[in-house]
Amino acid sequence: MTTPKRxxxxxxxxxxxxxxxxxFGHTVQQVVSVAEDENAPTVELARVILQDASMTARVxxxxxxxxxxxxxxxxxxxSRAVVVLGFTTVRSMCLSIALVDSFVQGAPRDRxxxxxxRAIHAAVQARTVAMARGDxxxxxxxxxxxxxxxxxxxxxxxxxxxxxxxxxxxxxxxNTPEQAETEVLGFRLRQLTGNLVKEWRINELLSxxxxxxxxxxxxxxxxxxxxxxxxxxxxxWESPQVKQLTRELTELTGQSEKTVNTHLHQNARxxxxxxxYYGAAxxxxxxxxxxxxxxxxxxxxxxxxxxxxxxxxxxxxLRELALLLxxxxxxxxxxxxxxxxxxxxxxxxDRTLFALLTPDRRGLRxxxxxxxxxxxxTGGFHFTRHPQEENVFFHLLxxxxxxxxxxxxxxxxxxxxxxxxxxxxxxxxxxxxxxLVNGNAIGLFYADRALSGRPLDEESFxxxxxxxQQAGLGLGHLAQRRR
Numbered sequence: 416m417t418t419p420k421r422x423x424x425x426x427x428x429x430x431x432x433x434x435x436x437x438x439f440g441h442t443v444q445q446v447v448s449v450a451e452d453e454n455a456p457t458v459e460l461a462r463v464i465l466q467d468a469s470m471t472a473r474v475x476x477x478x479x480x481x482x483x484x485x486x487x488x489x490x491x492x493x494s495r496a497v498v499v500l501g502f503t504t505v506r507s508m509c510l511s512i513a514l515v516d517s518f519v520q521g522a523p524r525d526r527x528x529x530x531x532x533r534a535i536h537a538a539v540q541a542r543t544v545a546m547a548r549g550d551x552x553x554x555x556x557x558x559x560x561x562x563x564x565x566x567x568x569x570x571x572x573x574x575x576x577x578x579x580x581x582x583x584x585x586x587x588x589x590n591t592p593e594q595a596e597t598e599v600l601g602f603r604l605r606q607l608t609g610n611l612v613k614e615w616r617i618n619e620l621l622s623x624x625x626x627x628x629x630x631x632x633x634x635x636x637x638x639x640x641x642x643x644x645x646x647x648x649x650x651x652w653e654s655p656q657v658k659q660l661t662r663e664l665t666e667l668t669g670q671s672e673k674t675v676n677t678h679l680h681q682n683a684r685x686x687x688x689x690x691x692y693y694g695a696a697x698x699x700x701x702x703x704x705x706x707x708x709x710x711x712x713x714x715x716x717x718x719x720x721x722x723x724x725x726x727x728x729x730x731x732x733l734r735e736l737a738l739l740l741x742x743x744x745x746x747x748x749x750x751x752x753x754x755x756x757x758x759x760x761x762x763x764x765d766r767t768l769f770a771l772l773t774p775d776r777r778g779l780r781x782x783x784x785x786x787x788x789x790x791x792x793t794g795g796f797h798f799t800r801h802p803q804e805e806n807v808f809f810h811l812l813x814x815x816x817x818x819x820x821x822x823x824x825x826x827x828x829x830x831x832x833x834x835x836x837x838x839x840x841x842x843x844x845x846x847x848x849x850x851l852v853n854g855n856a857i858g859l860f861y862a863d864r865a866l867s868g869r870p871l872d873e874e875s876f877x878x879x880x881x882x883x884q885q886a887g888l889g890l891g892h893l894a895q896r897r898r
Contacts, residue, residue: 442513458752491731527571532698537645539686559621566607680705724763732757762878771858807831817848848883
């Protein structure tokens with residue numbers, strides 16, 4: 416019997432990056448590029464998240480959990496989550512959810528479930544330990560810990576026949592993981608982790624810890640000790656290994672052993688709950704809880720394909736807008752992003768967009784957009800004023816009033832239904848409203864339900880107009896405060 420040809424380490428990295436986990440890699444690149452760009456507003460992160468309805472729902476679930484939000488401030492929008500919890504916290508949620516999404520779709524192997532449970536458990540423990548140490552970036556520690564065995568997770572999710580062979584070998588007495596991995600693959604799964612982390616440029620702390628796993632650097636020890644704890648707890652929270660690791664974490668944090676022990680037990684409960692929020696119910700079920708406790712089952716999140724109109728959410732978003740305007744750190748971008756999110760998620764639109772007039776008032780160009788196909792919408796949404804050609808958007812800017820554009824029902828609007836307009840926004844009905852700041856139009860909002868084909872109605876038009884009015888009032892408030 417011939418031995419199957421082994422794939423090289425580079426082959427595995429290419430396959431996982433390009434074929435098996437391209438969405439995770441793309442999300443990582445989006446989030447990393449936002450983080451690295453000093454000029455990119457934090458609202459860019461909100462836009463990355465809002466592209467995905469499921470991620471939006473789970474980030475908000477996490478943002479309102481006691482673990483991330485101990486003061487229980489109600490957070491109804493992604494924009495507000497970034498303001499209240501901070502960029503790095505929401506960024507780590509985004510990466511974590513994208514990672515879990517990549518693996519829960521894979522083959523339901525027992526080893527994958529256990530590796531994912533350990534990763535989430537260790538990361539939750541590590542973040543709390545980092546906070547106790549006064550670490551400058553506990554979220555960086557969280558992500559580094561979550562991805563510390565990324566190669567193992569990816570392999571057990573996508574390994575196929577090679578995974579079967581390695582699993583068989585690992586079950587045989589006397590085989591160490593090092594020997595079995597080298598025999599089946601020709602390399603260690605730790606090496607696969609290192610190369611994937613390098614490929615995706617995820618986290619320098621993680622890279623450093625992978626290069627020197629025995630380092631006495633405090634942050635690296637934070638990561639490795641919490642991974643050892645997550646594995647040891649599977650043998651029982653009263654095991655000698657857990658007690659030894661608790662003593663080492665006591666030394667690392669400078670807290671009493673009793674305090675550390677209490678925190679470790681609570682972190683395990685939080686980890687099981689958070690794993691469920693991520694969508695990893697199977698992993699949540701195998702995270703070891705102290706004293707044989709049972710995890711309470713959480714209701715499964717139901718996420719519609721397109722946002723549905725929600726009057727209560729609209730009220731909460733308007734309240735968050737008022738809070739934002741009282742915050743000295745609020746700015747134009749944050750206000751506009753929150754209003755767009757209100758239109759998108761509160762009024763239940765498929766796409767929303769904000770466009771600004773150029774200083775000479777002859778051009779109109781998209782600045783922000785949310786919803787499906789946002790990149791193509793913003794890329795095409797730019798219009799120039801021509802004396803011989805009527806344009807619906809310049810019309811409503813010159814004679815400021817909100818507009819429900821539906822030429823099929825309103826024949827008088829047909830003169831504005833140009834080829835250029837249809838090429839940019841399509842032929843479905845849409846809503847548009849000018850943004851008036853101290854009586855002057857500076858741009859406009861656009862919204863539609865073109866992707867879902869759902870009809871617009873009077874209620875959605877009124878909600879849309881109200882958010883547009885609040886945007887103008889809010890921007891006027893900001894302008895006054897800066898005088």
